Amino acid sequence: MSPSISLTINGEARAVALDDPRVTLLDLLRERLDLPGTKKGCDRGQCGACTVLVDGRRVNSCLTLAATLDGAEITTIEGLALGEELHPVQAAFIENDAFQCGYCTPGQIMSAVGLISEGSAGDDPERIREGMSGNICRCAAYHGITIAVQEATRNMIRTDKEDAA
Amino acid sequence: MTLHRPESLDEALSLLGGGAVVLAGGTDVYPGLRDGPPPSRMVDLTRVAGLRGISLRDGLWRIGAATTWTDVLRAELPACFAGLKGAAREVGSVQIQNTGTVAGNICNASPAADGVPALMALDAQVEVAGPEGPRRVALEQFIRGPRNVDLRPSEIVSAVLVPEATGQGAFRKLGARKYLVISIAMVAAVVEVSGNAISRARVSVGSCSPVAVRLRGLEEALTGATVAEVPGIVAGADLPGLTPIDDVRASAAYRREAVRTLIARTITDAMEVRDVT
Numbered sequence: 066m067s068p069s070i071s072l073t074i075n076g077e078a079r080a081v082a083l084d085d086p087r088v089t090l091l092d093l094l095r096e097r098l099d100l101p102g103t104k105k106g107c108d109r110g111q112c113g114a115c116t117v118l119v120d121g122r123r124v125n126s127c128l129t130l131a132a133t134l135d136g137a138e139i140t141t142i143e144g145l146a147l148g149e150e151l152h153p154v155q156a157a158f159i160e161n162d163a164f165q166c167g168y169c170t171p172g173q174i175m176s177a178v179g180l181i182s183e184g185s186a187g188d189d190p191e192r193i194r195e196g197m198s199g200n201i202c203r204c205a206a207y208h209g210i211t212i213a214v215q216e217a218t219r220n221m222i223r224t225d226k227e228d229a230a
Numbered sequence: 231m232t233l234h235r236p237e238s239l240d241e242a243l244s245l246l247g248g249g250a251v252v253l254a255g256g257t258d259v260y261p262g263l264r265d266g267p268p269p270s271r272m273v274d275l276t277r278v279a280g281l282r283g284i285s286l287r288d289g290l291w292r293i294g295a296a297t298t299w300t301d302v303l304r305a306e307l308p309a310c311f312a313g314l315k316g317a318a319r320e321v322g323s324v325q326i327q328n329t330g331t332v333a334g335n336i337c338n339a340s341p342a343a344d345g346v347p348a349l350m351a352l353d354a355q356v357e358v359a360g361p362e363g364p365r366r367v368a369l370e371q372f373i374r375g376p377r378n379v380d381l382r383p384s385e386i387v388s389a390v391l392v393p394e395a396t397g398q399g400a401f402r403k404l405g406a407r408k409y410l411v412i413s414i415a416m417v418a419a420v421v422e423v424s425g426n427a428i429s430r431a432r433v434s435v436g437s438c439s440p441v442a443v444r445l446r447g448l449e450e451a452l453t454g455a456t457v458a459e460v461p462g463i464v465a466g467a468d469l470p471g472l473t474p475i476d477d478v479r480a481s482a483a484y485r486r487e488a489v490r491t492l493i494a495r496t497i498t499d500a501m502e503v504r505d506v507t
Contacts, residue, residue, distance in 0.1 A: 068233065086232060087231060087263060089260065108264070109261040110257055110261065110322065110323075110325070110326055111410065113323060113325060116325055122300075122328045123324060123325050123328060124328050124329050125257075125323075125329075127260075128256060128257050128260050128261070128325075128326075128329065129256070129260075129329070130233065130256060130260065130274075133233070133235065133256070133274050133276065135235075176324075176325070179324070180324070183324075195408075195409060196324060198323055198324075198408065198409030199322065199323020199325045199326065199409070199410055200323075201410070
């Protein structure tokens with residue numbers, strides 16, 4: 066049996082036939098849908114490099130079977146920027162040197178976007194570190210990552226207020 | 231292999247047996263899938279109506295089998311659940327908490343399952359659905375050993391049930407780092423205080439025996455204790471239920487020593503915390 070699923074990926078509706086129902090969302094994105102920005106690190110939920118948003122919630126795409134996502138909305142690192150305009154989290158990562166080798170960075174950024182929308186950490190560095198603890202950085206850029214998430218959180222709150230005004 | 235996504239409990243039950251693998255969040259199931267031959271079929275419970283969420287009825291809290299750890303964290307629950315919420319915050323990472331379920335944590339039956347001590351301290355029961363109708367079994371009986379639960383191939387866990395209770399919960403986990411780590415030891419407690427002394431304590435320890443255990447002898451010894459007396463009582467207690475082993479995370483000797491400190495701190499946490507957010 067080859068199940069077919071409908072997904073909205075970065076705002077674009079896609080119909081995907083799955084030749085193997087065991088395919089993970091991570092492999093689907095990278096191998097089939099030409100979206101290699103999502104990285105494969107440990108492939109078992111321990112590193113966070115594969116973090117994407119499914120219906121707005123951050124999940125490990127390596128621990129998500131694509132076949133269980135029929136009708137879901139997926140956001141990957143490729144879907145954050147508006148053309149040439151970086152997402153505030155992307156801009157804050159660059160501004161604060163929140164990476165070294167960059168391999169974990171797409172996952173870090175997607176996790177930070179999820180964390181900020183959860184709204185439970187605010188700009189408290191301890192809560193940010195807890196909320197980002199599912200994303201490991203082997204270059205240990207954690208200090209910059211925490212500052213970047215703090216800054217992006219403040220910038221996004223400010224923008225929201227301006228938009229509301 | 232085929233994947234089924236039933237929308238009712240009856241439909242889910244009709245798909246069981248014959249090597250079918252049941253999954254909800256899948257965070258424990260998927261890593262295992264890559265290491266062996268695929269199962270004949272998988273049954274995803276996340277679309278089954280009424281299986282997700284937490285509700286209170288007739289003195290019993292019901293945590294549906296598809297309820298995630300994030301759902302637990304966001305639910306408004308009484309103070310005795312603070313230990314379960316503490317465990318919810320330390321299961322894997324937020325990415326795992328967003329998909330992994332309470333019931334899955336129990337069914338996976340790891341000796342290091344973060345949710346189990348907290349649920350044992352709450353006297354949780356497991357509601358099992360099967361062809362002969364539902365049955366209930368105490369969590370302490372449900373988990374028979376590592377990766378071994380009281381569940382027939384024709385059955386699934388439909389909910390975890392917790393009797394309404396007063397008291398304050400607490401949870402502490404000891405690991406090599408704070409988050410995203412498998413426990414060296416963990417302790418959950420639910421403590422009721424009258425005046426300044428314990429009137430009832432329920433204490434459970436995980437990662438120090440094949441299955442998490444309640445420390446009933448210690449619980450009795452703690453009755454009447456003040457905060458100041460707790461460390462001495464814990465230090466001198468006989469804890470026959472704890473049989474820690476040497477493994478990659480810690481030695482048995484380290485666990486045996488560290489767990490007493492962890493127990494005393496968890497109990498005093500529960501005695502001192504009055505407001506839980």
